[in-house]
Amino acid sequence: MKSVQASVLLAALLLPFTSAVPVEEARTVDDSTMVRTPAGLRPIENVHAVPEGGSVKLVGSEIHLLDATGTVIHVGTNDYAKIGSSAATATTSAVEPEESGWVAYAYWYNEATAAIDSFTTSWEVPAVPAENHDQTIFLFNSIEPASGDAILQPVLQFGPSAAGGGSYWAVASWYLVGSSTFYSSLVEVAAGDALTGVITLTSSSGSSYNYASSFTGISGTSITATGSDVLLWATETLETYGITTAADYPTGSTTFSDINISVTSGTPETEWTTVSDTADDLTTSVVTQGFSNAEVVITYP
Template sequence: MKSFALFAALLLPFTLAAPVEERTDEEMVRTPAGIRPISKVHLVPEGGEVRLVGEEIHLLDATGSVLHVATNDHAKVGMSQATATTSGAEPEETGWVAYASWLNEATEAISSFATSFTVPPVPEDNHDQTLFMFNSIEPASGDAILQPVLQFGPSAAGGGAFWSVASWYLVGSETFFSSLVKTSAGTVLNGLITLTSSSGADFNYDVTFTGITGTALTATKSAELVWATETLETYGVTTAEDYPAGTLTFHSINLAMTSGTPETEWSTVSDSADKLITTVVTQGFSNAEVEISFPQA
């Protein structure tokens, strides 16, 4: 009897020790870099900025006070992780599904990148899908992207079954966005990204929808941004009717350089299986035009 009691006493500490489980219930939200933990997503207050400081990312308010600091893990975003999973007749697109791109290989930097486009009709069906449409610009490393974004559906910035706009800056695994402003079909948008200054390897940029208050965002001490794109990105699409009818036309695409003019030829990626077709209507750096056809075009 004594030996059994001794065995039970020795076993007791081990039977009481429960394994520590890692939490996996953090809310996940949609962003133009995919599905991300909500703790990695941050609103940039009006007049604030996102500043890269060595291997850190600082979120500042309009007074220059630091609101948040994160480590830059240099995770790939934008075109570097642009993959789409499709299923032919029944689309289930995730990510960049149709886009045009151009890489600046000149020694001069892009000083501004403007694109105009008209907000499409509201999709016929609503399956809680999210559609992102934007012009954007990225560094050669592919670990950041700056973009003025038209959105239908929900995202980390808000939204729903209506069109809205905001500017986004994604750096590694961290996501930053401006206020989300509701808009409507037929509105002509102008997404503008501007190089405001540079010093050595540090480049400072502003992004906004021209004339729409609250959509401005500032990114400072960035690497030079060299990849320009015109993009359709989607999440949660289940039927062709989850897209608007017709086409999306990015027009008045104008690229300016710090000096000279670039030789610009846009390349395209399409999802032919799901009838999402990207076409360069007009090549070049001045008044170029890119069209993306939806399945019901």
């Protein structure tokens, strides 16, 4: 491992750890002011739906939400807060028992000068869990900047979140930047459906990068993020909230397959590192390493 990568990883380890669905279904999960997101509970006033065809643009210390015509419909402040659950802000190489957040995942950090320009992953929608205790399960591939203060991700979800949801599986893209959260339409899917989550670098200029996240072939699930820092951490992740019993998980395992990463020039040296909550019988394993057709399996209790 090169010294640059080693220092980045060490610094990260020392940091603190089909139809649209209405938002209202998710707003009574914990209380009326906090909603679940792929970063845990967040104040509802900081969580925003991105209109179809809209985008999120970083402009200095401001965050602009634009509609499909390019009109600014919301302006927020970027406080550069770390995302609570992410590869860049993990505290250890293991997960504590009964922990919420990222409970099983694999990650890779791009230390090359060439940026990731495409990151795709395919997986199958699991069976609905045997029990429903208002738990929320997120499964996704994602990328983050080195700072750990943003994350872009196409997400499969069971249970409620700020985007909506219930006792069924659904998909949406999410962009979390600082304390602000943005999500696309949530589209219901069925057990056994094949999914492909795609994150693409659409353009760049200097230190400003523009990305898009979506599910292939599922309209309404796209988010465009412009003016971003370069995104370097790639992950395959299981994230959970409100789990009370092993039966709150699906049975068996989820295989993230056809994991393909390309960079703007050259070939990435890709080796996936795994993190598991083995105390709760959640394990992450790498079946195939590398940047082309890699495979990661997350096994449930």
